[in-house]
Amino acid sequence: MTVLRTPTAQPGEALIELHHVARRFTKRTDRSRSLQELFIRFFRKRAVDPDEFWPLRDVSLIVRPGDCVGVIGPNGSGKSTLLKLITGILPPTRGDIIVRGRVSSLLELGAGFHPDLTGRENIYLNGSIYGLDRAAMDRRLDEIIAYAGLGDFIDTPVKHYSSGMFVRLGFAVAIHTDPDLLLVDEVLAVGDAAFQHRCMESIYRLRREGKTLLLVSHDLRTVESLCSRAVWIQDGLIAAEGAPGDVIMAYNRYVAAQEEAEAAQRRPPVESTRVGVGARHGSRSIEITHVELCDANGTPSSSFVTGETLIVRLYYRRHRPVEPPVFGMAIHHENGFHLFGPNTLFAGVDTELDADEGSIDYVIPRLTLLEGQYAVSVAVHNRADTETYDYHDRAYPLRVVYSPARAGYGMVDLQGSWQPPVPAGRAAVRQAGKGPAAKLPSESRAHESSPHPAHHQP
Amino acid sequence: MALASAAQPKPRRLAAVSARLRELWRYRWLIRNLVVSEVKARYKNSVLGFVWSLLNPLAMMLVFTVIFGVLWPNQPIEKFPIFLLCGLLPWNFFSASVTSSMTSIVAHGNLVKKVYFPREVLPIAAVLAQLVNFLLAFLVLFVALVVFGSNFSPWLWLLPVIILIQTAFTVGMGLFLSTLHVFYRDTQMVMEVVMLAWFFLTPIFYTVSQLPASYPLWGITLDVHRLFYILNPMASLINVYRDLLYNGYRTDPDFFIRTALTALVVLGFGYWFFARYADRFGEEV
Numbered sequence: 055m056t057v058l059r060t061p062t063a064q065p066g067e068a069l070i071e072l073h074h075v076a077r078r079f080t081k082r083t084d085r086s087r088s089l090q091e092l093f094i095r096f097f098r099k100r101a102v103d104p105d106e107f108w109p110l111r112d113v114s115l116i117v118r119p120g121d122c123v124g125v126i127g128p129n130g131s132g133k134s135t136l137l138k139l140i141t142g143i144l145p146p147t148r149g150d151i152i153v154r155g156r157v158s159s160l161l162e163l164g165a166g167f168h169p170d171l172t173g174r175e176n177i178y179l180n181g182s183i184y185g186l187d188r189a190a191m192d193r194r195l196d197e198i199i200a201y202a203g204l205g206d207f208i209d210t211p212v213k214h215y216s217s218g219m220f221v222r223l224g225f226a227v228a229i230h231t232d233p234d235l236l237l238v239d240e241v242l243a244v245g246d247a248a249f250q251h252r253c254m255e256s257i258y259r260l261r262r263e264g265k266t267l268l269l270v271s272h273d274l275r276t277v278e279s280l281c282s283r284a285v286w287i288q289d290g291l292i293a294a295e296g297a298p299g300d301v302i303m304a305y306n307r308y309v310a311a312q313e314e315a316e317a318a319q320r321r322p323p324v325e326s327t328r329v330g331v332g333a334r335h336g337s338r339s340i341e342i343t344h345v346e347l348c349d350a351n352g353t354p355s356s357s358f359v360t361g362e363t364l365i366v367r368l369y370y371r372r373h374r375p376v377e378p379p380v381f382g383m384a385i386h387h388e389n390g391f392h393l394f395g396p397n398t399l400f401a402g403v404d405t406e407l408d409a410d411e412g413s414i415d416y417v418i419p420r421l422t423l424l425e426g427q428y429a430v431s432v433a434v435h436n437r438a439d440t441e442t443y444d445y446h447d448r449a450y451p452l453r454v455v456y457s458p459a460r461a462g463y464g465m466v467d468l469q470g471s472w473q474p475p476v477p478a479g480r481a482a483v484r485q486a487g488k489g490p491a492a493k494l495p496s497e498s499r500a501h502e503s504s505p506h507p508a509h510h511q512p
Numbered sequence: 513m514a515l516a517s518a519a520q521p522k523p524r525r526l527a528a529v530s531a532r533l534r535e536l537w538r539y540r541w542l543i544r545n546l547v548v549s550e551v552k553a554r555y556k557n558s559v560l561g562f563v564w565s566l567l568n569p570l571a572m573m574l575v576f577t578v579i580f581g582v583l584w585p586n587q588p589i590e591k592f593p594i595f596l597l598c599g600l601l602p603w604n605f606f607s608a609s610v611t612s613s614m615t616s617i618v619a620h621g622n623l624v625k626k627v628y629f630p631r632e633v634l635p636i637a638a639v640l641a642q643l644v645n646f647l648l649a650f651l652v653l654f655v656a657l658v659v660f661g662s663n664f665s666p667w668l669w670l671l672p673v674i675i676l677i678q679t680a681f682t683v684g685m686g687l688f689l690s691t692l693h694v695f696y697r698d699t700q701m702v703m704e705v706v707m708l709a710w711f712f713l714t715p716i717f718y719t720v721s722q723l724p725a726s727y728p729l730w731g732i733t734l735d736v737h738r739l740f741y742i743l744n745p746m747a748s749l750i751n752v753y754r755d756l757l758y759n760g761y762r763t764d765p766d767f768f769i770r771t772a773l774t775a776l777v778v779l780g781f782g783y784w785f786f787a788r789y790a791d792r793f794g795e796e797v
Contacts, residue, residue: 061538079795142628143794157628165626170553179549182542183627211556 056150059142063119063154069235069266070117070140075149076290077110077135109135111290112149117235122267124277124298126305127287133270136287137237140268155234158184163224169213173204173223176212180224184231194230202226222249229256236260238269274302274456303359306455310357317451336444339374340407340434345450347430357453358421360467364452366416368432370407378405379434379443381414386448387465388427399437421454422467428452532787536630546637551644565648573597573656589719591758594660597653598758599716599750605646606682606746607707613638613686614693614703621797631790632783635686643679653757663760670763674752674771681745681775684782691786694796714746741767745774 063069109132117123125133138144139151141159166183167176177198181191199208202223204215212220228236238257254276261267261280271277277284277298284301286294293308294301346354350363358364366383382397396416398405405414429448435441461467555561576593589595613635617624620634657664693699720737741748748771755763 059535061535138794143625145791159627166623168549168553170556171549175549175552179545182539182545183623183629185538185542185629187541 055146055148057142057145058150058152060154061156063234065119067154068116068118069121069153069155070115070268071150071152072113072115072139073150075110075113075139075146075151076108077132077139077144078106078108078147080106108147108290110139110146113287113290113292114149115285115292115295117266117268119234119266120264121283122261122269122281124281124284125268125270125287126272126274126277126284126302127293128309131287132290133287134239137239137268137270141237153235156185156231157235157237158228158231158233159237160225160228160239163221163228164212165224167212167220167224170211172211173202173208173215174199176223177227180227181231184228184233186231194232198223198226198230201230218246218249225249225253225256229260235266235268238267238271274306278302302456307357310453310455314356314451314453333447334445334449336434336442338444339376339441340370340372340379340443342432342434342444342446343369343371345369345430345432345446347450347452356451357455358423359455360421360424360457360461362421364418364421366418366430366432367413368416368434369413370411370434372407372410376443377436378407380437380439381405381416382433382435383416384431384433385423385452386429386431388429391465393423393428393465395431397433422469423452423454424462424465424467425456426454426465428454532630536632539630539633542629542633543637543640546633547640547644550637550641554641562648565645566652569597569601569649569652569656572600573652588722591660591662594653594657594662595754595758596717597656598754599714601646601649601653602678602750602753603711603714603716603746604649605642606678607711608645609639609642609682610685610689610703610707612642613682614689614700616686617690617694617793618697618797624793624797631793632687632786635690635786636683639679639683639686643675646675657757662758665756665760665762667762668756670752670768671756674749674756674768677772677775678749680779681749681771684775684778684780687782687786688778691789694793695789710744710746713740713744714750715740716750720747720751742770745771745778748774 109130113132113136115123115136125136127133135144137159139146140153141157142153164180166180168179171179174195177195178188178191181194182188202208202219202225204219204223207215207219212223215223257267257269258280267280269277269281281298283296284294284298285292286301286305288308294304346365346367346369347356347358348365348367349355349358350365352365352367368381368383370381380397380399382395382399384395385393387393398414428451430450430452431446431448432450433445434443435445436443461469551562555564558564560567573593576596580592580596616634616638617631624631624634689699689703720740723737723740725735725737741751748767752763752767752771755761
C-alpha cells in the first residue's frame with residue numbers, strides 16, 4: 055500500500071491513478087474500546103475480524119487532465135469511500151494511489167467555517183484549508199463575494215447565516231479555488247432551485263473550460279450530459295466503465311432487474327376480489343392464463359429500452375364456446391395515465407379461435423415510450439363489450455429504461471422531426487404552397503388576423 | 513504496515529519526512545488563519561476584546577499583591593508576586609496549550625472527516641494561539657517587572673530562545689496527546705489529573721531549593737534537586753525564565769542545553785507518533 059501525493063502535475067501525467075485499491079472497515083461496537091477487548095486484540099493481532107467489511111474491493115481508475123468522470127452506483131456501493139481515498143481523508147487498505155496536483159472537493163460545503171467569524175474572514179480560512187495563501191485569496195475575494203450574493207451579510211458572523219447562505223458561501227469558495235481536480239459529491243441537492251441552477255451552470259462552465267472533474271451522482275442525466283466517461287461501482291468493484299450512455303444503460307437495466315426480482319418476491323398472488331391495480335374480474339368463458347412481455351427474440355423481460363421491440367403475448371384458454379372474442383391490452387403510466395388501449399376489434403383482426411388454448415401477440419416494433427415505470431392491462435371480452443371474459447387491471451409492470459438516444463422529455467416519443475430554421479423572408483415562400491407547412495397558418499398571418507387585442511400591444 | 517515502513521531503506525524515509533514537512537509548509541496559511549480565528553473568536557463577544565489578554569495577568573498581579581502583601585506577608589521569597597508570575601505565566605501557557613491541542617483533532621472532527629489537509633496543522637495552531645496570548649501577557653509582566661524593580665539578567669536576549677524551546681516542547685506534547693485522544697477519550701480525564709500533579713511538582717510558587725536536598729530510598733540517597741530538573745522539563749524551563757527575569761542570573765548552560773534537547777526529543781517523538789497514526793483520524797474521529 056502506497057499513497058503518493060505531489061502538489062503539481064507535470065503535463066501528460068494522469069492526475070489520479072488508482073491501482074487495485076481496496077479499503078476495509080471494521081464495524082464498530084461499543085465494546086471495542088474496553089480494556090478486555092484491547093487485551094484480546096493484543097494477543098490476536100492477525101486474527102480475521104468477523105465484523106470487517108470491504109466497501110471497496112478492487113478498484114483501478116485513471117483520471118487524466120480534462121477528463122470528466124461520473125461515478126454512479128447504488129447507495130453503499132463504495133462511491134463515497136472512493137472519494138475519501140482520493141482526497142486523502144482515508145488511506146487505502148491495499149493498493150496504490152497517486153494524486154498529482156491540487157484537489158478540492160465539494161464533499162461538504164462550509165465544513166471549515168468558523169461560526170464566530172464573518173463571511174469575509176471565513177473565505178480566507180476556507181481558502182487556506184484548500185491550500186491557498188492570502189495573496190491567492192485576495193485575488194479571488196471580489197469574485198467569491200459577488201458569486202455568493204450575500205450582500206452586506208458578508209461582514210456578519212456566519213452563525214447568523216441561513217443554511218442556504220452558508221452553503222452558497224461554501225460553494226462560492228470551493229468553486230473559485232481553481233483546483234487541478236474538483237471532486238463533486240451530490241452537493242447540488244442543497245439550496246433553493248435558483249442556486250442549484252447556478253451551481254450546475256458553474257460546473258458546466260468548468261467543464262467547458264477543460265477542468266478536470268470527478269463527480270459522484272445519482273442524477274444520471276447530469277452524468278450523461280456532463281461527463282466524458284462514467285464508472286459504475288457495484289459492491290466495491292467497477293462493474294462497467296466507458297461512454298456515459300452505455301454505462302448508464304447497463305446500470306439501469308441492472309437496477310430494473312433487481313427491482314423486478316424484489317417486487318416478484320413481495321407481490322401477492324392475484325386475487326379475483328381485488329379492484330384497481332392488479333385486480334382481475336370476468337366470467338372466465340375465456341381465461342387469460344398468463345401474459346408475457348417479450349423482446350424481439352421472444353424472450354420475456356420486464357425492462358425495455360425506447361426504440362426496442364415489445365411484444366405483449368397473451369396466453370388464453372377457452373372454457374365455454376363463445377363467438378370470436380375481442381382481445382385488448384392497455385398501457386398505463388405509473389401515475390395513472392392511460393396511454394394507449396388497442397384491441398383486435400379496432401384493428402379488424404379475425405379472432406376465430408381454432409383451439410381451446412393458444413396465444414395472441416400485440417407487437418410494437420419500436421417502443422415509443424420514454425424512461426419510466428408503466429403497467430400493462432390485458433382483457434378479453436365479447437364484440438359488444440357487454441360481457442367481460444377476463445380482465446387483468448395493470449397487473450404487468452413494464453419498465454422502460456433510459457436510452458442514450460432519447461428524443462425528448464416526457465412519456466412518449468411522438469417521433470416528429472425538427473426541420474432546420476428558416477429565415478423570416480423565406481417563410482413566405484413556404485406559405486406560397488411548396489412545402490408541407492404551407493397548409494398551416496403562418497405566424498404572421500395569424501398575427502394579422504388575430505381577434506385578440508393582446509397580440510396588438512406595442 | 514509499521515514493520516514495512518521500518519524496514520524501508522533510510523533515504524526513502526528521509527524523503528517521506530521531508531515531503532511531509534514541505535506539505536506542512538504549503539499549509540502555513542492554514543495554521544496562520546486558524547491561529548487568527550481562534551484568537552479572534554475568543555474575544556468575539558466580549559466588550560473589551562483582546563484587552564483581556566492584558567487585563568488578565570494584571571488582575572492576577574493585583575490578587576497576588578494583595579494576598580501576599582497584606583494577608584500573608586511573611587514570605588521567605590522576596591517580591592513574591594513577580595516571582596510567582598514569572599513561573600505562572602509560562603505554566604499557564606503550557607497548561608492551556610496542552611489542553612486545547614490535545615482536543616484539537618476531535619474538536620475539528622467535522623473538518624477532519626470532510627477535507628484533507630495535514631492534520632498536524634490543528635494541534636500546532638492550538639499551541640500557537642495560546643502562544644499569542646502568552647506573549648501579550650508577557651508584555652504586562654514586563655511592565656510589572658520594571659515597576660517592581662526586578663533584576664533583569666544581562667542574558668535577557670535568551671528569552672525568545674527559551675520561549676521557542678518551550679513552544680517546541682509543548683507542540684511535541686500536543687501532537688502526542690492529540691493522537692492518543694483520537695483513539696482513547698480517556699486521555700483527557702487522565703491528563704486533568706496529570707496536569708494538576710504536574711503543577712504542584714513544578715516550582716511555580718516555591719523554589720527547588722526549598723525542597724529537601726536529598727531523600728534516602730532503599731539505601732540509595734537521591735539528589736532530589738537534580739532529579740527534579742531531569743524528570744520535569746517544565747521545572748528547568750521555569751527555572752530559566754526566573755534566572756533571566758527575576759534572579760538576574762545568566763542561567764546555567766547545562767540547564768539550557770538539556771532543556772533544548774528534551775524539547776527536541778519530545779517534538780520529534782510527538783511528530784513521529786502523530787504521523788504514524790494521522791492516516792486513521794478520518795475514520796476514528
